[in-house]
Amino acid sequence: MLQGKKAFIFGVLNDRSLGWHIADQLHKHGCEMGFSCLPGERFERRVARATESFRPRFLTPCDVTRDEDIAAAFQVAAEQFGTFDILVHSIAFAPRETFEKPFLETTREAWRTALDVSAYSLVALSRAALPLMNPGGSILTLTYHAAEKYVPDYNMMAVAKAALECSVRYLATELGRKEKRIRVNALSAGAVKTVAATGTGEIDRMIEHYRARAPLAWGDDASSEHVGKAGLYLLSDLASGVTGEVHYVDGGYNVMGW
Template sequence: MLCLDLSGRTYVVTGVTNERSIAWAIAEKLAAGGANLLFTYRLERSGEALRKLIPSLPGEGNHRLFSLDVERDEDIEALATFVREEGISLAGLVHSVAFARKEELDGAFIDTSREGFLLAHNVSVYSLVALARALRPAFRPGAAVVTLTYLGSERVVPHYNVMGVAKAALEASVRYLAYDLGGDGVRVNAVSAGPVRTLSARGIAGFTRILGIVEERAPLRRNITAEEVANAALFLLSDWSSGITGEVLYVDAGYGIMG
C-alpha cells in the first residue's frame, strides 16, 4: 500500500491565526503524516489559538511554538538560532503570511501609497526570502518550501490591487529561490489557492461575490476547501513531488483555465 510517512521530520509552519487558516489545514495533514511542527505566530491572539489547537494534533508533545514577526530581522535570526541550538534538521517550511492595508484593498491600485506598497511586499514577499535564507543551513537535502499565492498575481482581480503585484513578486521569488536552493537539494513551490473564507479574507469587499463567480464558472462548479489546498501542499512538502521545484500548482476547482 502506498503511504506518506513524515515521522521524524520537522516542518516550520507560519501563518496560523485560527482553525480556519489554510496553514492550520496544512499543519493537520503534516501532523497526520507523523511530522513534528514548529509553529510561528505574530499576534498573541494567534499564539493563544495555537495553544488551544495543538492538543488536537497527533503527536501533541512534538509540536512547538515560536513568536516571530516576519518584519523583524532579529526575530528571523532568533528562529534560526533556536533551530540550530536545538539541533533540528528541517524537512520544510510552510510560508502562509501576507498583509496589505485595508486602504490599499478598498481603493484603486493606482492610489497605492509608497508605504502601503512596501509594507505589502515586505510582509508578503520578502518574508519568504528572509526565512528561506535564515533556515537554509537547517534544511536537510530533500527539504521543501511551500508558499501560498492567488490568481490575482497574473490577472486583474478587482480589489486585490497591491496584493496582486506582491503575489507576482512572490511567484517570481519562488523561481529564483528554487534555483538558489536547488543545489542543496531543497525545493521551493507555491500553491495558488482559489478563494477560501479565512480570517484574512474577512471583511474584504467583494469576497462573497467572488465565491459566487467561482461556483458559477469554475469547471468543478464549486469552491475549494482549505483541506484541498492542504492536500496539494502536503504533496509539495513530501517526497512525492521530489522532481518538482519552482512551480505554481493551482488548487482552484479549475477556475484559472477559463477564458
Template sequence: MGMLEGKCGLVVGIANDLSIATGCARAFVREGAEIAVTYQGEKARRFVEPVAQALGADPFLPLDVRSEDEIAAVFAAVAQKWGRLDFLLHSIAFCRAEDLHGGIVDCSREGFAEAMDVSVHSFLRLARAARPLMTDGGALLTVSYYGAEKVVENYNVMGPVKSALEGAVRYMAAELGAEGIRVNAISPGPLMTRAGSGIAHFDALIDAARERAPERRLVTIEDVGNMAAGLASDLSRSVTGNIAYVDAGYHVMA
C-alpha cells in the first residue's frame, strides 16, 4: 500500500516527459494517488497528453494560470470528480527571454511583473481555488531553486522571483496551518529540463553542480518526485513552511 493511497491531487506544470512535474506525478501515482493533470494550450497538449495517459490522469484539462476562467474550470472538474483535493503541485515559472538574459537592473517593468505573476502569484491563485476543496486539510507544493537564496550566475531576475515564491510559502503556511493545509517548496539542483535550458550557459551550471555537490552527482526528476510524494503524504503532517532541498547537498557548500 502506497503512502498516498486514497488521495487525489492536481499536478500543474508538466511540459513534457522530462519535466520536474512529470517526475512528481509519477511518484504520486506510484504511491497510490489519483491525479488530475493540466496543460498550457494546444501547442503543449501533444507533449503532455502522452504523460497524462500513461499515468491515468483524469481530469486532463487546459490551464493557463493567467486565466481565471480556466482556473475555475479546472477546480470545478476536480470537485465534480472527487469532491475534494488532497494535494496540489505548482511547478511553473516564466520569464521573457530578453529579461532573463539581461542584467537585473535592465529588466523591464512589464517583464518583471509578468514573471512575478506567472511564477509566484499563480501559486496564490491556485491555493485560493484549492482551499475550499481541502476540507480535511491538504498539501500545497511548489518548486523553487537555490538562486532564491544565493546569487547564481545568469539566473538574473528569476532569483528575486523565486525569493518571493519562497516568502509566499512561509506566509501561506502560517495563514493556512490552522485549517490543516501545509505549504512547502521543493528546491531541486539544476536539471536538464525545458525551463532550465533557457538559462544562459546552463551546461556550465550543470557541470559546476556535479563537481561541487557533496554527493558528486546531479539529481533526477525521480529524486524530486520522491520528495514531493513524501511531502504530500501524511508522513509529513507536521512539516510546513519549509524549503526542501533536493540537490545532492549542493546548498551546504560555501
C-alpha cells in the first residue's frame, strides 16, 4: 500500500511507543522510514535498537524546543530522502509537577514547556516539512480525550492537547488549500502503558477504567496495534478525503455517557 513512499517519524522511544506501532504498520506496508529522537547517546542507542528491524534510512537527534535542532533534522531528511510523503508527530511532555499539583498551581514556566513541546512542535515540524513533502502527503499527530473532557490529574497536558487539536484544524485548512494539498489529522488514542503515559502517574488506574467501560476490549497488547493500524489508514491514500479530524481509537470509550 505504501510502496515507494517515505516517512519521517518523531517520537519513538522504545517498542511500546505509539509512534513505534504506527511505524510498524507503515513498514509492513512497504514504507521507507527515517526517525528522530531526543539528543544524547542514551536516547540514540535506545531508539536505534527499537527501530533496527525497520531498516531506517537515518536516525537524527532533535529536541523539538530548539529551532536549530529542527532545521538540522530536516536537513538530514533532505539529504537522505530528497522529498518524503509522511510526517508523524508522536511527542508530548509536561513537567512532572503539573500531574501532581492542583491545576490552579500551574506555573507560567510549566505552561510554556507543556505547550511548546506538546503543541507548538507540530506547527514547527509541519513548517519545516512542507517544502520537502510530496503533493498529497499526510501529517499525523497523537492526542488524548482529556483535550475535550475532564480527566483527573491530566491538567497541563489536557490544555496542551486542546491546543494541539485546534492546531490540527488550522494546519489542515492552510495546507489543504495549498498546491500540495497536504492532509493533517490527529489520532486520539485510548490509554496505553508507555513511558510518557507512566509519567502521568495514573496509567494503571486509567487502563482499569478503560477495561471496565470501553465497549471493545482495551488495555491489552492489541491496543497499541489498533492505534498503529488507524495510523496507517490516516497516513495512506485510504484516507485521501480526510483532513482536520480527531479520530478516536480507544475501543469506543469516548462515546460512553454512563
